[in-house]
Every structure is written in C-alpha cells, then in structure tokens.
Amino acid sequence: MPETTRMVLAGEGGQGVQAIAEILAEAANEEGRQALYIPSFGVEQRGGVSVAFLQIGDHAIGSPKFLRGDVVAALSDRAVRRIAPYAGPETTFIYDSAMEGVADDLPRNAARVMPVPAMEVAKKEFQPRVYNMVIMGALIGATGIIPLDRAKTALEKKLGYKFEKRPQLRELNFRALERGMELGRGGMGGGLN
Amino acid sequence: MSEELVIEEKRVFMTGNEVVAWAALAAGADIMYGYPITPQNEVMHYWSRLAPRYGKNFLQTEDELSAGFATAGGVMAGRKAFTATAGSGSVLMQEPMAMVEMMRLPTVTVVQQRGGPSTATVIYSQQEVALTTMGGNGEGMRVVYSTAGHQDLYDYTIKAFNSAWKYRFPAFVLGDGYQAKMREPLTIYEPEKRGITLLEPEPYVGREGKPGQDRPPAQYRNTYNLEEELYEKLMSDIRDFEKISAEIAEYESMHTEGAELVIIAHGIVFRAVGEAVSNLREQGLRVGGFRPVTLRPLPAAQIKDLVAGVKKILVVESAYGQMARLLKETACGAPCEIHTMFKPGVGIAAEEVEEKAKEILHSQ
Numbered sequence: 001m002p003e004t005t006r007m008v009l010a011g012e013g014g015q016g017v018q019a020i021a022e023i024l025a026e027a028a029n030e031e032g033r034q035a036l037y038i039p040s041f042g043v044e045q046r047g048g049v050s051v052a053f054l055q056i057g058d059h060a061i062g063s064p065k066f067l068r069g070d071v072v073a074a075l076s077d078r079a080v081r082r083i084a085p086y087a088g089p090e091t092t093f094i095y096d097s098a099m100e101g102v103a104d105d106l107p108r109n110a111a112r113v114m115p116v117p118a119m120e121v122a123k124k125e126f127q128p129r130v131y132n133m134v135i136m137g138a139l140i141g142a143t144g145i146i147p148l149d150r151a152k153t154a155l156e157k158k159l160g161y162k163f164e165k166r167p168q169l170r171e172l173n174f175r176a177l178e179r180g181m182e183l184g185r186g187g188m189g190g191g192l193n
Numbered sequence: 194m195s196e197e198l199v200i201e202e203k204r205v206f207m208t209g210n211e212v213v214a215w216a217a218l219a220a221g222a223d224i225m226y227g228y229p230i231t232p233q234n235e236v237m238h239y240w241s242r243l244a245p246r247y248g249k250n251f252l253q254t255e256d257e258l259s260a261g262f263a264t265a266g267g268v269m270a271g272r273k274a275f276t277a278t279a280g281s282g283s284v285l286m287q288e289p290m291a292m293v294e295m296m297r298l299p300t301v302t303v304v305q306q307r308g309g310p311s312t313a314t315v316i317y318s319q320q321e322v323a324l325t326t327m328g329g330n331g332e333g334m335r336v337v338y339s340t341a342g343h344q345d346l347y348d349y350t351i352k353a354f355n356s357a358w359k360y361r362f363p364a365f366v367l368g369d370g371y372q373a374k375m376r377e378p379l380t381i382y383e384p385e386k387r388g389i390t391l392l393e394p395e396p397y398v399g400r401e402g403k404p405g406q407d408r409p410p411a412q413y414r415n416t417y418n419l420e421e422e423l424y425e426k427l428m429s430d431i432r433d434f435e436k437i438s439a440e441i442a443e444y445e446s447m448h449t450e451g452a453e454l455v456i457i458a459h460g461i462v463f464r465a466v467g468e469a470v471s472n473l474r475e476q477g478l479r480v481g482g483f484r485p486v487t488l489r490p491l492p493a494a495q496i497k498d499l500v501a502g503v504k505k506i507l508v509v510e511s512a513y514g515q516m517a518r519l520l521k522e523t524a525c526g527a528p529c530e531i532h533t534m535f536k537p538g539v540g541i542a543a544e545e546v547e548e549k550a551k552e553i554l555h556s557q
Binding site: 022025026029034035036037038039040061062063064065066067068 | 204206316371374375376377378461462464465467468540541542543544545
C-alpha cells in the first residue's frame with residue numbers, strides 16, 4: 001500500500017457514501033493514524049451525486065484535493081461517470097455489479113476494475129438497508145485500510161444508541177460488514193482485466 | 194446555571210467549523226453575532242449549541258452588516274465578541290469592518306472563503322484575500338491569519354482574539370470551505386496551560402468614574418470634519434500598524450536555503466505545495482516552499498530576503514493573483530523570475546504543483 005491511501009466514494013444521496021467515509025476516517029483516527037475526510041457538496045439540497053474524498057496515512061496528510069485515487073468506488077451509474085476521471089494506472093475501481101449500462105463508462109486505465117455484488121448480497125442475504133455496510137466491508141476487504149475491529153468500534157460509536165435499543169441491529173450490521181469484506185477480498189466477482 | 198469550561202488537552206477529530214467554535218470558547222469569547230452563509234454555518238451551529246452551556250451568548254442578526262456592527266458593539270461593551278462569514282457575506286461585512294478599523298475596535302472575524310464573485314459556489318476558494326486584507330474604504334489596518342488546516346484554525350483563532358485586544362486592530366482568521374467542512378485530527382488545549390496568557394477585554398463605553406475628571410472622556414468617532422484632522426488620525430494609526438507589523442508577521446518556510454525555485458502559497462494550498470516540495474526534493478530537485486501565515490501584515494522582511502536570494506519563484510493560489518499582488522508589492526525590484534499558477538475558485542492538488550515546478554525548472 002502507498003504511504004497515504006486515497007479513496008473517492010460516490011453514490012446517490014441516501015446510499016450512505018458520506019457515512020461510510022466518515023466511519024472509515026474516524027476508525028483510522030482512533031487507531032492513531034492520520035485521516036482527512038471531506039464531502040463534496042453543491043447548492044443542491046438533494047438529488048445530486050454525493051462524493052466523499054478520504055485519505056488515510058501515517059504522516060500528516062497534504063492537500064485535501066487529489067487527482068487520482070488508489071481506490072475509487074461508485075455505487076450508481078451516474079456516480080461511475082462522475083468519478084471515473086479519478087482512476088489512474090494504480091487505481092482499484094470498485095462498482096456495484098447490479099448496475100446496468102455502465103460498461104462503456106468504466107475507466108480503461110485502472111489497475112483493477114472490480115465489480116462487487118453488494119446490492120444483490122444485501123437484498124438476498126440481509127436487507128437492502130445494510131447495503132452501505134456491505135460496501136464498507138468491501139472497501140476494507142479490498143484495501144485492508146483499517147482492521148475490522150476498528151470499523152466495528154467506529155460503528156458502535158456512531159450507531160451505539162440504536163444498537164442499545166435493538167441489539168439484533170448490531171448483529172445484522174456486523175454480519176453485513178464481514179460479508180462485504182469477503183466480497184472485497186476478491187472471493188467473488190474478481191477483476192475484469 | 195452554566196458549567197465551568199474545562200478543555201482537556203486531547204486529540205480530536207472534527208470539522209473545521211467545529212474547531213473554530215471550540216477555539217473561540219478556549220479563547221474566552223463571550224458572544225458571537227452572525228448570519229448564516231455556507232460554508233461557515235456550522236461555526237454558528239456549534240457555537241450556539243456550546244455557548245449556553247458555558248454562560249456565553251449568541252445572537253443571530255438580520256444580515257452581515259448587522260452582524261458586523263453588533264460585533265463592534267459587543268467589543269465596545271467590553272466583551273470578547275466575534276463573527277464568522279463567507280463570500281457575499283464578507284462583502285457586506287466590509288462596511289462594519291471599515292468602521293471597526295476607524296474606531297480601532299478589537300473584533301475577530303472568521304472567514305471561510307467560498308467561490309466568487311457573487312453567489313458563485315458554496316464550496317471553496319482563496320478569492321477573499323483582497324477583501325479580507327484590504328476591504329472597506331480604508332487602508333487595511335487589519336491583522337489577517339491565513340490557516341492551513343485544523344490545528345491552525347484552533348491556534349490562530351485563539352491568537353486572533355489576543356492580537357485584536359493587544360493591538361486594537363480588527364483581526365481575521367482566513368479559512369476556506371475545505372477547512373470548514375473537512376475532518377482531520379488536531380490537539381485542543383487550554384491556552385493558559387500552554388503558557389498563552391489570554392488578554393482580558395475592557396469596555397470602551399460605560400466605564401466607571403466621571404469623564405474628564407476620573408478618566409479621559411471616551412470619544413470614538415468614524416466622522417471627521419477636516420481633511421487634516423482625518424489625515425492626522427490615519428497617519429497615527431498607520432504608524433502604529435507599521436510599528437507592530439514585524440512583531441505580528443508570521444511565516445513558514447521549508448528548504449528555501451539554496452533552493453533554485455521557491456514555491457509560495459498561503460492557507461490550505463500550502464499543503465499541496467509542501468507535498469510537492471517533499472516529492473521534488475526526493476527527486477533531487479532544489480525546490481523550497483514559503484508560506485506567509487499573516488497576509489496582513491505580510492512577513493515583508495522574510496519575503497524581501499527570499500526574493501533577493503532565489504532565481505525563480507512560483508506563486509500558487511486558488512484565486513487569480515490576489516496574494517501574488519500583495520507579494521509583488523513587497524518583492525518589487527527583486528531580480529528573480531516570478532511564475533504563477535492561478536486557479537480561481539478551484540482546489541489545487543500536489544501533483545499539479547509538482548508538474549508545474551518541473552516545467553519551470555526544465556525551461557532554462
């Protein structure tokens with residue numbers, strides 16, 4: 001892994017890309033590492049593609065803006081088009097394999113293009129609402145950017161109040177996260193090139 | 194009942210706007226006046242959430258004109274008062290800030306720059322440099338700290354209150370939308386525990402004693418009848434400002450000694466420059482970096498030294514030369530080549546700076 005891992009995540013509002021980036025950043029910070037997370041935002045209140053930029057490393061992070069991500073993940077067809085320019089020769093480009101009609105928009109210069117059946121898995125094995133957990137797991141699996149237990153601690157911090165009321169939610173989220181990790185490690189799907 | 198404020202020294206992870214609110218608390222601010230504008234809104238949100246807990250106040254005014262004048266009123270009443278704004282709000286803020294300059298009032302204003310002109314973007318820029326340093330119909334008698342991230346936002350917000358009350362010129366913390374919205378770690382602390390003495394505010398009006406007998410009468414004016422009268426008053430302020438300039442001015446430099454090219458940037462852009470300079474030096478290129486931390490007053494002596502001893506400089510900013518104009522004025526007459534990379538309203542990545550630096554070094 002490079003000194004600083006740079007990630008770009010994009011999806012539709014409500015898919016949880018900002019929450020994922022924030023939890024990953026918090027988890028890395030809790031580990032004593034350096035992290036910088038910045039949401040991109042426009043004047044639109046809803047309906048736009050939501051993009052999160054995240055950098056995690058062991059030294060002070062430089063500019064919040066960068067041109068190429070080590071990991072670029074798109075959760076919707078519009079998101080693929082929006083963030084494909086962040087892919088370069090060293091990028092792992094992750095997208096949800098449930099998307100249709102994006103073949104022509106996938107970056108051709110990426111080191112690895114990785115379809116992940118996160119939506120399918122979330123729907124079939126869990127519930128659609130833990131989709132973002134599956135995705136977060138896939139990102140952790142693909143990059144090893146933070147240890148699983150740190151991710152769980154960060155989740156506990158963010159959602160602990162909900163878990164207290166309904167402990168089965170904790171179980172559901174953690175299982176979705178672990179399943180996502182398996183997907184990210186390349187157990188399924190594999191690369192295109 | 195309000196709680197006593199205790200800031201335990203610790204590493205935290207938060208947005209820049211939240212950092213500003215905590216820093217203002219740490220600095221002993223009594224009241225914030227403000228009007229919402231992205232990307233500074235959360236300064237108000239966090240402050241108005243935190244403030245009542247510690248017996249502090251918040252007033253949302255009807256616009257930025259009013260926020261600025263209310264801040265002036267706050268400090269005249271002897272309170273550490275501050276405001277925060279951005280973009281078109283900064284434009285409106287210039288009218289009260291001009292009066293504040295005239296009356297030498299120690300206000301603190303946090304500016305989180307967004308794209309301009311007009312409404313433009315709510316995101317980011319470095320286009321409020323001219324406005325923050327030299328805005329208003331005056332001579333720019335202001336102290337402006339340009340921050341490059343969260344530790345800076347904390348440190349310099351605290352410092353801005355002290356500089357304002359010490360020198361009695363308005364102080365500004367010039368951030369931007371990136372710093373406002375991003376999250377990164379920083380260490381918060383109680384200033385006194387770091388050996389920083391917080392200056393006590395004192396009222397301008399309503400003081401004890403009989404004016405003219407127990408104390409000099411308080412007369413604070415923004416109106417003058419005679420040209421000569423105004424001239425005398427302004428020259429006195431200008432002399433004061435020039436006298437303290439070297440004391441206030443701050444900068445950061447890296448590898449400037451013996452460098453062939455020095456890249457100059459302020460604020461968050463210097464982080465891209467820092468990254469680029471490290472990479473270029475690893476490649477054996479003699480490149481340095483220089484960052485004026487204070488944009489008003491500029492670290493003039495260091496800039497003059499720098500441009501006298503280097504062959505080439507590259508000025509990088511997310512504006513079309515707003516800082517470069519200030520630099521050129523200071524560097525006037527220096528024989529070095531001045532190259533520029535201006536990207537108004539757009540963030541700058543280290544890779545772009547690196548590429549531009551190489552282009553300059555290879556074109557001889």
